[in-house]
Amino acid sequence: MRRTNLLVRVILILAVVFSLILSFLIWTNNQRYERRTDTEAGTTTDSITSANQQNLSQVYLPTAVVNVDNKKNQTLVYNHKENLALEVRQVVQKWTFHSFRRSAVSYHELMNQSGTVQMIYADQMSLKLFGSVVKQERLKDVVNDIAFTRIIFSTSNNLDHVYFLDDISQKVWQSRISETRIATIRHLVTKADMNLAVSQEQLGERPQVFFKNEVTLRPYSYLINRRNENTYISALMSNDKNTNVESRESGGQTTYYGGSYHNQLTVDHRSDQLTFSNNSQTDVPNNLKSLLENSFTALTDIGNPLTDIRYYSVDQTNNMVAFRSFVEGFPIFQQSDFGSVKVKFSNTGSQTAFSSRILQVPVPAKANQVTLPATETVMNKLVAANYSRKSIQNLVIGYRWVTDTTDADIVDLMPTYYVKINNRWRDYQDWLQDQTGTEAQ
Secondary structure (H helix, E strand, C coil): CHHHHHHHHHHHHHHHHHHHHHHHHHHHHHHHHHHHHHHHHHHHHHHHHHHHHHHHHHHCCCCEEEEECCCCCEEEEECCCCCHHHHHHHHHHCCEEEEEEECCCCHHHHHCCCCEEEEEEEEEEEHHHHHHHCCCHHHHCCCCCCEEEEEEEECCCCCCEEEEECCCCCCEEEEEEECCCHHHHHHHHHCCCEEEEEEEEEECCEEEEEECCCEEECCEEEEEEECCHHHHHHHHHCECCECCEEEEEECCEEEEEECCCCEEEEEECCCCEEEEEECCCCCCCCCHHHHHHHHHHHHHHHCCCCCCEEEEEEECCCCEEEEEEEECCEEEECCCCCCCEEEEEECCEEEEEEECEEEEEEECCCCCCEEECCHHHHHHHHHHCCCCHHHEEEEEEEEEEEECCCCCCEEEEEEEEEEEECCEEEEHHHHHHCCCCCCCC
Protein backbone atom coordinates (compact mmCIF):
# COMPACT_ATOMS: atom_id res chain seq x y z
CA MET A 1 0.00 0.00 0.00
CA ARG A 2 2.80 2.34 0.98
CA ARG A 3 4.56 1.58 -2.29
CA THR A 4 1.36 2.36 -4.20
CA ASN A 5 0.88 5.72 -2.42
CA LEU A 6 4.48 6.62 -3.08
CA LEU A 7 4.11 5.75 -6.76
CA VAL A 8 0.96 7.89 -7.04
CA ARG A 9 2.69 10.84 -5.38
CA VAL A 10 5.66 10.54 -7.74
CA ILE A 11 3.35 10.40 -10.76
CA LEU A 12 1.44 13.48 -9.55
CA ILE A 13 4.66 15.40 -8.96
CA LEU A 14 5.92 14.47 -12.41
CA ALA A 15 2.58 15.50 -13.93
CA VAL A 16 2.75 18.89 -12.21
CA VAL A 17 6.35 19.44 -13.32
CA PHE A 18 5.49 18.38 -16.88
CA SER A 19 2.49 20.73 -16.86
CA LEU A 20 4.67 23.62 -15.70
CA ILE A 21 7.19 22.88 -18.44
CA LEU A 22 4.44 22.80 -21.08
CA SER A 23 2.98 26.07 -19.78
CA PHE A 24 6.40 27.71 -19.90
CA LEU A 25 6.94 26.57 -23.49
CA ILE A 26 3.49 27.81 -24.55
CA TRP A 27 4.04 31.21 -22.94
CA THR A 28 7.47 31.67 -24.46
CA ASN A 29 6.27 30.44 -27.86
CA ASN A 30 3.37 32.91 -27.74
CA GLN A 31 5.78 35.72 -26.97
CA ARG A 32 7.96 34.74 -29.89
CA TYR A 33 4.92 34.47 -32.13
CA GLU A 34 3.72 37.92 -31.08
CA ARG A 35 7.13 39.42 -31.76
CA ARG A 36 7.15 37.75 -35.16
CA THR A 37 3.67 39.05 -35.89
CA ASP A 38 4.72 42.58 -34.94
CA THR A 39 7.72 42.31 -37.20
CA GLU A 40 5.62 41.00 -40.04
CA ALA A 41 3.10 43.77 -39.52
CA GLY A 42 5.89 46.31 -39.52
CA THR A 43 7.29 44.82 -42.72
CA THR A 44 3.87 45.04 -44.35
CA THR A 45 3.52 48.68 -43.35
CA ASP A 46 7.01 49.42 -44.60
CA SER A 47 6.26 47.68 -47.90
CA ILE A 48 3.09 49.72 -48.33
CA THR A 49 4.99 52.91 -47.59
CA SER A 50 7.70 51.79 -49.98
CA ALA A 51 5.11 51.06 -52.68
CA ASN A 52 3.57 54.52 -52.27
CA GLN A 53 7.02 56.11 -52.43
CA GLN A 54 7.80 54.13 -55.57
CA ASN A 55 4.52 55.20 -57.18
CA LEU A 56 5.13 58.82 -56.20
CA SER A 57 8.61 58.64 -57.69
CA GLN A 58 7.24 57.09 -60.87
CA VAL A 59 4.34 59.50 -61.39
CA TYR A 60 6.41 62.65 -60.70
CA LEU A 61 9.11 61.81 -63.21
CA PRO A 62 10.57 64.19 -65.82
CA THR A 63 8.94 63.51 -69.19
CA ALA A 64 11.91 64.42 -71.40
CA VAL A 65 15.71 64.33 -71.38
CA VAL A 66 17.59 66.71 -73.68
CA ASN A 67 21.33 66.44 -74.28
CA VAL A 68 23.28 69.54 -75.35
CA ASP A 69 26.63 68.67 -76.94
CA ASN A 70 29.83 70.73 -76.98
CA LYS A 71 28.65 72.54 -80.14
CA LYS A 72 25.33 73.46 -78.49
CA ASN A 73 23.35 71.03 -80.65
CA GLN A 74 20.30 69.82 -78.71
CA THR A 75 19.01 66.25 -78.92
CA LEU A 76 15.97 64.64 -77.34
CA VAL A 77 17.26 61.27 -76.13
CA TYR A 78 15.20 58.21 -75.30
CA ASN A 79 15.89 54.51 -74.80
CA HIS A 80 13.22 51.95 -75.73
CA LYS A 81 14.93 49.30 -73.62
CA GLU A 82 14.91 51.21 -70.34
CA ASN A 83 13.37 54.33 -68.87
CA LEU A 84 16.12 56.89 -69.48
CA ALA A 85 14.56 59.65 -67.36
CA LEU A 86 14.27 57.22 -64.45
CA GLU A 87 17.81 55.93 -64.91
CA VAL A 88 19.27 59.45 -64.95
CA ARG A 89 17.26 60.51 -61.90
CA GLN A 90 18.43 57.42 -60.00
CA VAL A 91 22.01 58.55 -60.58
CA VAL A 92 21.11 62.07 -59.42
CA GLN A 93 19.56 60.56 -56.31
CA LYS A 94 22.99 59.24 -55.28
CA TRP A 95 24.56 62.70 -55.35
CA THR A 96 25.10 64.63 -52.15
CA PHE A 97 23.29 67.99 -52.17
CA HIS A 98 24.66 70.80 -50.02
CA SER A 99 23.81 74.52 -50.05
CA PHE A 100 20.78 75.74 -51.98
CA ARG A 101 20.25 79.36 -53.07
CA ARG A 102 19.12 81.70 -55.83
CA SER A 103 21.63 81.63 -58.69
CA ALA A 104 23.36 84.53 -60.41
CA VAL A 105 23.67 82.50 -63.63
CA SER A 106 21.13 83.69 -66.19
CA TYR A 107 18.27 81.50 -67.40
CA HIS A 108 19.10 81.97 -71.10
CA GLU A 109 22.79 81.23 -70.53
CA LEU A 110 21.95 77.87 -68.96
CA MET A 111 19.34 77.00 -71.61
CA ASN A 112 22.04 77.26 -74.29
CA GLN A 113 25.03 76.03 -72.32
CA SER A 114 27.06 73.38 -74.12
CA GLY A 115 27.96 70.05 -72.55
CA THR A 116 24.86 69.74 -70.38
CA VAL A 117 21.88 67.49 -69.76
CA GLN A 118 18.38 68.86 -69.18
CA MET A 119 15.71 66.90 -67.30
CA ILE A 120 12.40 68.51 -68.24
CA TYR A 121 9.06 68.22 -66.43
CA ALA A 122 5.74 68.57 -68.23
CA ASP A 123 4.82 71.41 -65.85
CA GLN A 124 5.97 73.08 -62.64
CA MET A 125 7.36 70.81 -59.94
CA SER A 126 7.79 71.52 -56.21
CA LEU A 127 11.41 71.44 -55.00
CA LYS A 128 10.33 70.06 -51.61
CA LEU A 129 8.44 67.24 -53.32
CA PHE A 130 11.40 66.54 -55.60
CA GLY A 131 13.62 66.37 -52.52
CA SER A 132 11.25 63.84 -51.00
CA VAL A 133 11.23 61.76 -54.19
CA VAL A 134 15.03 61.60 -54.48
CA LYS A 135 15.47 61.35 -50.68
CA GLN A 136 17.59 64.49 -50.40
CA GLU A 137 17.03 66.14 -47.02
CA ARG A 138 18.73 69.40 -48.06
CA LEU A 139 16.14 69.92 -50.80
CA LYS A 140 13.18 68.52 -48.89
CA ASP A 141 13.79 70.83 -45.95
CA VAL A 142 14.37 74.15 -47.75
CA VAL A 143 12.75 77.03 -45.87
CA ASN A 144 10.95 78.44 -48.89
CA ASP A 145 9.68 76.02 -51.50
CA ILE A 146 10.17 76.90 -55.16
CA ALA A 147 8.54 75.82 -58.42
CA PHE A 148 10.80 74.63 -61.23
CA THR A 149 10.31 72.95 -64.61
CA ARG A 150 13.76 71.65 -65.51
CA ILE A 151 17.05 70.54 -63.98
CA ILE A 152 20.30 71.33 -65.80
CA PHE A 153 23.79 70.08 -65.00
CA SER A 154 27.14 69.81 -66.76
CA THR A 155 28.42 66.51 -68.13
CA SER A 156 32.03 67.46 -67.44
CA ASN A 157 34.08 65.65 -64.81
CA ASN A 158 34.28 68.71 -62.56
CA LEU A 159 30.52 68.85 -61.98
CA ASP A 160 29.93 70.70 -58.72
CA HIS A 161 26.59 72.50 -59.17
CA VAL A 162 23.11 71.56 -60.38
CA TYR A 163 20.59 74.20 -61.49
CA PHE A 164 16.81 74.33 -61.11
CA LEU A 165 15.04 76.54 -63.66
CA ASP A 166 11.46 77.74 -63.83
CA ASP A 167 10.46 78.29 -67.47
CA ILE A 168 7.55 80.57 -66.57
CA SER A 169 9.32 83.07 -64.29
CA GLN A 170 12.77 82.34 -65.80
CA LYS A 171 14.23 82.25 -62.30
CA VAL A 172 17.22 80.03 -61.52
CA TRP A 173 18.34 78.34 -58.30
CA GLN A 174 21.42 76.26 -57.68
CA SER A 175 22.66 73.62 -55.29
CA ARG A 176 26.26 72.67 -54.64
CA ILE A 177 26.76 68.92 -55.05
CA SER A 178 29.41 66.29 -54.49
CA GLU A 179 29.83 62.54 -54.90
CA THR A 180 28.66 62.83 -58.51
CA ARG A 181 28.89 59.99 -60.99
CA ILE A 182 28.64 61.96 -64.20
CA ALA A 183 30.36 59.26 -66.25
CA THR A 184 27.36 57.01 -65.59
CA ILE A 185 25.00 59.64 -67.02
CA ARG A 186 27.22 60.15 -70.06
CA HIS A 187 27.05 56.40 -70.64
CA LEU A 188 23.24 56.36 -70.31
CA VAL A 189 22.87 59.22 -72.79
CA THR A 190 25.34 57.67 -75.24
CA LYS A 191 23.55 54.32 -75.41
CA ALA A 192 20.08 55.87 -75.99
CA ASP A 193 18.56 54.30 -79.10
CA MET A 194 16.50 57.35 -80.14
CA ASN A 195 18.21 60.69 -80.77
CA LEU A 196 16.07 63.45 -82.28
CA ALA A 197 17.49 66.87 -83.16
CA VAL A 198 15.46 69.56 -81.39
CA SER A 199 15.40 73.24 -80.52
CA GLN A 200 13.45 74.89 -77.73
CA GLU A 201 11.20 77.69 -78.90
CA GLN A 202 9.09 80.06 -76.85
CA LEU A 203 5.43 79.13 -77.22
CA GLY A 204 2.79 80.55 -74.94
CA GLU A 205 4.26 81.15 -71.50
CA ARG A 206 7.22 78.77 -71.77
CA PRO A 207 9.65 77.14 -74.23
CA GLN A 208 8.56 73.96 -76.00
CA VAL A 209 10.57 71.21 -77.67
CA PHE A 210 10.51 71.68 -81.47
CA PHE A 211 11.65 68.74 -83.62
CA LYS A 212 13.92 70.11 -86.32
CA ASN A 213 13.41 67.24 -88.78
CA GLU A 214 10.73 64.73 -89.68
CA VAL A 215 10.05 62.19 -86.93
CA THR A 216 9.21 58.57 -87.71
CA LEU A 217 7.36 56.68 -84.98
CA ARG A 218 5.63 53.33 -84.87
CA PRO A 219 1.96 52.98 -83.93
CA TYR A 220 0.98 50.69 -81.06
CA SER A 221 -2.05 48.57 -80.38
CA TYR A 222 -3.21 47.43 -76.96
CA LEU A 223 -5.86 45.18 -75.57
CA ILE A 224 -7.75 47.32 -73.08
CA ASN A 225 -9.45 46.41 -69.84
CA ARG A 226 -12.60 48.18 -68.63
CA ARG A 227 -12.65 47.89 -64.86
CA ASN A 228 -15.99 47.14 -63.27
CA GLU A 229 -17.61 50.12 -61.55
CA ASN A 230 -18.10 48.02 -58.40
CA THR A 231 -14.32 48.09 -58.03
CA TYR A 232 -14.41 51.88 -57.81
CA ILE A 233 -17.42 51.88 -55.50
CA SER A 234 -15.51 49.63 -53.12
CA ALA A 235 -12.32 51.71 -53.37
CA LEU A 236 -13.86 55.16 -53.11
CA MET A 237 -17.14 54.89 -51.25
CA SER A 238 -16.88 52.03 -48.78
CA ASN A 239 -15.49 52.61 -45.30
CA ASP A 240 -16.35 51.87 -41.67
CA LYS A 241 -18.80 54.78 -41.46
CA ASN A 242 -20.34 54.36 -44.85
CA THR A 243 -21.55 50.93 -45.90
CA ASN A 244 -24.83 51.87 -47.62
CA VAL A 245 -24.59 53.12 -51.20
CA GLU A 246 -27.63 54.27 -53.15
CA SER A 247 -27.83 54.63 -56.93
CA ARG A 248 -29.87 56.53 -59.50
CA GLU A 249 -30.08 56.06 -63.27
CA SER A 250 -30.29 58.94 -65.72
CA GLY A 251 -29.89 58.28 -69.43
CA GLY A 252 -26.62 56.49 -69.95
CA GLN A 253 -25.31 57.44 -66.52
CA THR A 254 -25.48 55.89 -63.08
CA THR A 255 -24.80 58.01 -60.00
CA TYR A 256 -23.94 56.37 -56.69
CA TYR A 257 -24.39 58.20 -53.39
CA GLY A 258 -22.91 57.42 -50.02
CA GLY A 259 -22.11 58.98 -46.65
CA SER A 260 -25.29 61.04 -46.34
CA TYR A 261 -24.72 62.15 -49.94
CA HIS A 262 -21.28 63.57 -49.10
CA ASN A 263 -19.67 61.20 -51.61
CA GLN A 264 -20.86 60.79 -55.16
CA LEU A 265 -19.62 58.61 -58.04
CA THR A 266 -21.03 59.20 -61.53
CA VAL A 267 -20.41 56.57 -64.21
CA ASP A 268 -20.93 57.38 -67.89
CA HIS A 269 -21.44 53.98 -69.52
CA ARG A 270 -21.17 55.41 -73.02
CA SER A 271 -17.67 56.83 -72.60
CA ASP A 272 -16.38 54.75 -69.66
CA GLN A 273 -15.64 58.00 -67.83
CA LEU A 274 -16.19 58.40 -64.11
CA THR A 275 -16.29 61.37 -61.76
CA PHE A 276 -15.86 61.01 -58.01
CA SER A 277 -16.94 63.93 -55.83
CA ASN A 278 -15.92 64.02 -52.18
CA ASN A 279 -17.97 66.86 -50.74
CA SER A 280 -16.66 66.27 -47.23
CA GLN A 281 -13.10 67.21 -48.24
CA THR A 282 -13.27 71.00 -48.36
CA ASP A 283 -9.65 71.84 -47.51
CA VAL A 284 -8.03 73.48 -50.52
CA PRO A 285 -4.24 72.95 -50.86
CA ASN A 286 -2.52 76.28 -50.26
CA ASN A 287 0.78 75.62 -52.03
CA LEU A 288 2.19 73.68 -54.98
CA LYS A 289 3.62 70.82 -52.92
CA SER A 290 0.31 70.18 -51.14
CA LEU A 291 -1.59 70.42 -54.41
CA LEU A 292 0.65 67.82 -56.07
CA GLU A 293 0.68 65.52 -53.04
CA ASN A 294 -3.09 65.65 -52.51
CA SER A 295 -3.64 65.02 -56.22
CA PHE A 296 -1.37 61.99 -56.02
CA THR A 297 -3.42 60.67 -53.07
CA ALA A 298 -6.60 61.07 -55.12
CA LEU A 299 -4.89 59.31 -58.02
CA THR A 300 -3.87 56.31 -55.89
CA ASP A 301 -7.30 56.11 -54.22
CA ILE A 302 -8.82 55.17 -57.58
CA GLY A 303 -6.80 51.98 -57.66
CA ASN A 304 -5.90 52.00 -61.37
CA PRO A 305 -2.40 50.78 -62.31
CA LEU A 306 0.14 53.64 -62.29
CA THR A 307 2.84 52.04 -64.44
CA ASP A 308 2.58 54.45 -67.37
CA ILE A 309 0.88 57.41 -65.64
CA ARG A 310 2.82 60.68 -65.49
CA TYR A 311 2.16 64.09 -63.99
CA TYR A 312 1.31 66.36 -66.94
CA SER A 313 -0.07 69.74 -65.91
CA VAL A 314 -1.00 71.96 -62.98
CA ASP A 315 -3.32 74.96 -62.71
CA GLN A 316 -2.72 76.57 -59.34
CA THR A 317 -5.35 79.25 -59.97
CA ASN A 318 -8.07 76.61 -60.20
CA ASN A 319 -6.34 74.05 -57.92
CA MET A 320 -6.28 71.42 -60.63
CA VAL A 321 -3.75 68.74 -61.60
CA ALA A 322 -3.89 66.45 -64.66
CA PHE A 323 -2.12 63.15 -65.29
CA ARG A 324 -1.66 61.34 -68.61
CA SER A 325 -0.73 57.88 -69.78
CA PHE A 326 2.54 57.70 -71.71
CA VAL A 327 3.79 55.28 -74.34
CA GLU A 328 7.45 55.20 -75.39
CA GLY A 329 8.09 58.66 -73.96
CA PHE A 330 5.10 60.44 -75.53
CA PRO A 331 1.73 61.36 -73.95
CA ILE A 332 -1.57 59.74 -74.95
CA PHE A 333 -4.51 61.95 -75.86
CA GLN A 334 -8.23 61.15 -76.14
CA GLN A 335 -8.15 58.29 -73.67
CA SER A 336 -10.89 60.43 -72.16
CA ASP A 337 -12.00 64.06 -72.27
CA PHE A 338 -9.29 65.04 -69.80
CA GLY A 339 -6.32 62.73 -70.24
CA SER A 340 -5.94 59.90 -67.76
CA VAL A 341 -6.93 61.51 -64.45
CA LYS A 342 -7.86 65.08 -63.51
CA VAL A 343 -8.12 66.21 -59.88
CA LYS A 344 -9.67 69.51 -58.79
CA PHE A 345 -10.03 70.99 -55.30
CA SER A 346 -12.45 73.66 -54.09
CA ASN A 347 -14.01 74.81 -50.83
CA THR A 348 -17.08 72.71 -51.67
CA GLY A 349 -15.12 69.48 -52.05
CA SER A 350 -12.69 67.61 -54.30
CA GLN A 351 -13.47 66.09 -57.68
CA THR A 352 -11.57 63.35 -59.49
CA ALA A 353 -12.33 62.56 -63.12
CA PHE A 354 -10.88 59.39 -64.62
CA SER A 355 -11.41 56.60 -67.12
CA SER A 356 -12.03 52.92 -66.54
CA ARG A 357 -10.22 52.12 -69.80
CA ILE A 358 -6.78 50.74 -69.01
CA LEU A 359 -4.06 49.66 -71.42
CA GLN A 360 -3.42 46.02 -70.68
CA VAL A 361 -1.60 43.84 -73.21
CA PRO A 362 0.24 45.05 -76.34
CA VAL A 363 -0.81 43.34 -79.58
CA PRO A 364 0.74 43.58 -83.06
CA ALA A 365 -0.10 46.92 -84.67
CA LYS A 366 -1.78 46.81 -88.07
CA ALA A 367 -0.55 50.21 -89.28
CA ASN A 368 2.90 50.94 -90.66
CA GLN A 369 5.29 53.48 -89.19
CA VAL A 370 4.13 57.10 -89.33
CA THR A 371 6.38 59.97 -90.39
CA LEU A 372 5.46 63.30 -88.84
CA PRO A 373 6.64 66.66 -90.24
CA ALA A 374 9.08 68.91 -88.39
CA THR A 375 7.40 70.99 -85.69
CA GLU A 376 8.00 74.29 -87.50
CA THR A 377 6.26 72.84 -90.57
CA VAL A 378 3.17 72.10 -88.46
CA MET A 379 3.36 75.58 -86.98
CA ASN A 380 3.49 77.15 -90.45
CA LYS A 381 0.45 75.15 -91.55
CA LEU A 382 -1.51 76.36 -88.53
CA VAL A 383 -0.53 79.97 -89.20
CA ALA A 384 -1.52 79.55 -92.86
CA ALA A 385 -4.92 78.30 -91.63
CA ASN A 386 -5.40 81.64 -89.83
CA TYR A 387 -4.34 80.54 -86.33
CA SER A 388 -2.07 83.23 -84.94
CA ARG A 389 1.19 82.06 -83.44
CA LYS A 390 0.28 83.83 -80.18
CA SER A 391 -2.94 81.81 -79.89
CA ILE A 392 -1.04 78.50 -79.91
CA GLN A 393 -0.36 77.66 -76.25
CA ASN A 394 1.38 74.33 -76.73
CA LEU A 395 2.35 71.88 -79.46
CA VAL A 396 3.63 68.36 -78.74
CA ILE A 397 3.99 64.97 -80.35
CA GLY A 398 1.59 62.52 -78.77
CA TYR A 399 -0.41 59.39 -79.43
CA ARG A 400 -4.06 59.52 -80.48
CA TRP A 401 -6.28 56.96 -78.76
CA VAL A 402 -8.40 55.35 -81.53
CA THR A 403 -10.79 52.45 -80.92
CA ASP A 404 -10.17 49.62 -83.38
CA THR A 405 -12.95 49.39 -85.96
CA THR A 406 -13.03 45.60 -85.85
CA ASP A 407 -12.58 44.99 -82.11
CA ALA A 408 -13.87 47.33 -79.39
CA ASP A 409 -11.48 45.76 -76.87
CA ILE A 410 -8.44 46.89 -78.86
CA VAL A 411 -7.18 50.47 -79.04
CA ASP A 412 -4.79 51.79 -81.66
CA LEU A 413 -2.32 54.48 -80.59
CA MET A 414 -1.40 56.61 -83.59
CA PRO A 415 1.44 59.17 -83.44
CA THR A 416 0.51 62.73 -84.37
CA TYR A 417 0.91 66.33 -83.22
CA TYR A 418 -1.42 67.72 -80.58
CA VAL A 419 -1.99 71.45 -80.34
CA LYS A 420 -3.44 73.44 -77.45
CA ILE A 421 -5.51 76.48 -78.44
CA ASN A 422 -8.02 78.22 -76.14
CA ASN A 423 -7.15 75.64 -73.46
CA ARG A 424 -8.27 72.81 -75.75
CA TRP A 425 -6.05 69.96 -76.94
CA ARG A 426 -6.81 68.68 -80.46
CA ASP A 427 -5.02 66.79 -83.20
CA TYR A 428 -3.38 69.40 -85.43
CA GLN A 429 -5.20 67.95 -88.46
CA ASP A 430 -8.53 68.57 -86.70
CA TRP A 431 -7.53 72.19 -86.12
CA LEU A 432 -6.52 72.51 -89.79
CA GLN A 433 -9.81 71.01 -90.97
CA ASP A 434 -11.71 72.94 -88.28
CA GLN A 435 -13.57 69.81 -87.29
CA THR A 436 -15.22 69.40 -83.92
CA GLY A 437 -12.80 66.70 -82.80
CA THR A 438 -12.72 65.09 -79.37
CA GLU A 439 -11.47 67.49 -76.72
CA ALA A 440 -8.71 66.32 -74.40
CA GLN A 441 -8.38 69.07 -71.87
